Amino acid sequence: MKTGGHYDAAVIGAGLSGLAAGIRLAHFGKRVCLFERHSAVGGLNSFYSIAGRRYDVGLHALTNFARSGGRGTPLTKVLRQLRIDRGELELFEQRRSRITFGARAPAELAFTNDFSVLESEVARAFPGRIDRFRALAERVRATPLSAEPSPVSARGALRELLGEPLLEEMLLCPILFYGGAAENDMDFNRFAMLFQAVLLEGLSRPREGIRAILRLLVDKYRAAGGERRMNCGVTRIRAQGGRVASLVLDSGEEVTAVQVLSSAGAVETAALLEGGSAGGTGPEAPAGRVSFVETISVLDRQPAELGWGADTIVFFNDSEKFSYAVPPSLIDTRSGVICIPNNFEFGPAGGLPEGVVRVTCLASPERWAGLSPEAYREAKQAGYGSVLECGRRFLPPVADAEFSKVTVATDMFTPLTIERFTGHRNGAIYGSPVKSPRGATTLQNLHLCGTDQGLLGIVGSMLSGITMANQHVLMGPGAPEGR
Numbered sequence: 001m002k003t004g005g006h007y008d009a010a011v012i013g014a015g016l017s018g019l020a021a022g023i024r025l026a027h028f029g030k031r032v033c034l035f036e037r038h039s040a041v042g043g044l045n046s047f048y049s050i051a052g053r054r055y056d057v058g059l060h061a062l063t064n065f066a067r068s069g070g071r072g073t074p075l076t077k078v079l080r081q082l083r084i085d086r087g088e089l090e091l092f093e094q095r096r097s098r099i100t101f102g103a104r105a106p107a108e109l110a111f112t113n114d115f116s117v118l119e120s121e122v123a124r125a126f127p128g129r130i131d132r133f134r135a136l137a138e139r140v141r142a143t144p145l146s147a148e149p150s151p152v153s154a155r156g157a158l159r160e161l162l163g164e165p166l167l168e169e170m171l172l173c174p175i176l177f178y179g180g181a182a183e184n185d186m187d188f189n190r191f192a193m194l195f196q197a198v199l200l201e202g203l204s205r206p207r208e209g210i211r212a213i214l215r216l217l218v219d220k221y222r223a224a225g226g227e228r229r230m231n232c233g234v235t236r237i238r239a240q241g242g243r244v245a246s247l248v249l250d251s252g253e254e255v256t257a258v259q260v261l262s263s264a265g266a267v268e269t270a271a272l273l274e275g276g277s278a279g280g281t282g283p284e285a286p287a288g289r290v291s292f293v294e295t296i297s298v299l300d301r302q303p304a305e306l307g308w309g310a311d312t313i314v315f316f317n318d319s320e321k322f323s324y325a326v327p328p329s330l331i332d333t334r335s336g337v338i339c340i341p342n343n344f345e346f347g348p349a350g351g352l353p354e355g356v357v358r359v360t361c362l363a364s365p366e367r368w369a370g371l372s373p374e375a376y377r378e379a380k381q382a383g384y385g386s387v388l389e390c391g392r393r394f395l396p397p398v399a400d401a402e403f404s405k406v407t408v409a410t411d412m413f414t415p416l417t418i419e420r421f422t423g424h425r426n427g428a429i430y431g432s433p434v435k436s437p438r439g440a441t442t443l444q445n446l447h448l449c450g451t452d453q454g455l456l457g458i459v460g461s462m463l464s465g466i467t468m469a470n471q472h473v474l475m476g477p478g479a480p481e482g483r
């Protein structure tokens, strides 16, 4: 076997957590290399081209919005630790988003990046519950940002604090859709982290979407001297004496590293260990099963011209009871998320040249995986129509013929697409329901970062990469001064 080098740190995966960890380590003079199986960086949050048109995967919105001058928020911490100036990441705020329940006479809560808008919406729709809602927001603010799970269930806490089932379901809907690794509930710390990220801090995006973020991260990494091997996954982790002895690459080379960070996921990393589960990352971390399909419709005009100019994100559910679970069928069209990226406040310089509407619904990874190639193609075609139709029920009406006329390109991804391009079993976007907050594994110098460490989303996964790099590589012997 060829030897392919020795590193202070090797990082498995060049998604957002891997890139952030790499930048942090390279800044402190560590010899670091990112090993990425695919040709593109970004993992769950990347982009691809079809017929010359570029599509984003992942990014609906960057959560954790913070205005310049804001201190101590997750986004400002990420920018400071990665030495990114606020101006380098030009962010545009959401216009308005809403949570809407029930198709005919919907219960609705609008929100913006100004939390008082949501407060006044709750006061309007649930006048008897506004004080309780404020108490919930206070409890969320008082919960420190941490990937450590709380023994308290979010549903249980909401029931006790709000005493209003519909409001409970409506608040859980965006939080579960933007971070629920388990079905129907999550622990209260995770709920608080996501409530803070989505509803208290809010949503924004760079004009160019995820490409702008990835370009910035890759430039920082390169400038700091980080190395990366694309199209070069890790096929095996060799262990000896309770430590990683070497990494075997897809190319057949073998590399060594003092410390290894893996963003591949807990179960996925365990599967790389020679000897399989005997050296696993922990028997209690099962593979996640919650996954989505998403349709993308590209329009020859701005969505505002169809009367769809008001909403940035719409979290919808067609009844008063919200089910966030793996459906028995291919897709659950009862609930979902609509994202209209044109409806961020791009200001006078203008926004995106084409209209884009994305609709996301829960999907069954097992059902999609069970289809023959031909049945898969047919299901994708039928699924595009049904997902789009279910989303359009929650937008101002547009005739089918008109919508078809203005649609210039479409695409759809399924749990299989996500699994193929990220390696996450079952296409589980939020990974295993059991997280590893300290990133610990059964090997002393192998640590998890990203989705299965427990900090989620674009900002969360970058923070996870930074935190794990700080704790497991930079805080070790010979740590650099002046961090």
Ligand SMILES: Cc1cc2nc3c(=O)[nH]c(=O)nc-3n(C[C@H](O)[C@H](O)[C@H](O)COP(=O)(O)OP(=O)(O)OC[C@H]3O[C@@H](n4cnc5c(N)ncnc54)[C@H](O)[C@@H]3O)c2cc1C
Pocket: 012, 013, 014, 015, 016, 017, 018, 035, 036, 037, 038, 041, 042, 043, 044, 045, 057, 058, 059, 060, 061, 062, 063, 232, 233, 234, 235, 263, 264, 268, 272, 292, 294, 418, 421, 422, 423, 424, 429, 449, 450, 451, 452, 456, 457, 458, 459, 461
């Ligand atoms: C459809 C969708 C919509 C989303 N929307 C949003 C949103 O609007 N806002 C938001 O904040 N977040 C969103 N997210 C979540 C966000 O994308 C993720 O939380 C985040 O990108 C996770 O980053 P990560 O680094 O932990 O993992 P990943 O992105 O999964 O990165 C892991 C990387 O490891 C690589 N890899 C795996 N195995 C190996 C191996 N053996 N060898 C080498 N490389 C390997 C993979 O190819 C991948 O590049 C969305 C995700 C999806 C899929």
